Amino acid sequence: MERQATKEKILKVLRAIPSGVMYSTTDWQRILKEDKRVIKAALDDLANEGGVEVVRDEGRPDKPLYRLREGE
Secondary structure (H helix, E strand, O other): OHHHHHHHHHHHHHHOOOOOOOHHHHHHHHHHHHOHHHHHHHHHHHHOOEEEEEEEEEEEEEEEEEEOOOOO
C-alpha cells in the first residue's frame, strides 16, 4: 500500500513539472519526505511498468536519474 501511494505521488510531481526534468532517489526523498527504500522500490516499479525512464549519467552511473516517459 505504501509503495502504491508513493508511486502516485511520484507521477503527480512528474506530471506537474516541465517535461524532461530528472530527479535522483535522493531528490525524491527530499521532495516526498519518505523512506528512500520505499521510494527506490516505487521508482523501480514505475520503470518496469514503463511510466518513468531511467537515465544513467556516464559520470555517475551509481546515481540514476528518473523522468516521466514521453507520452505519459
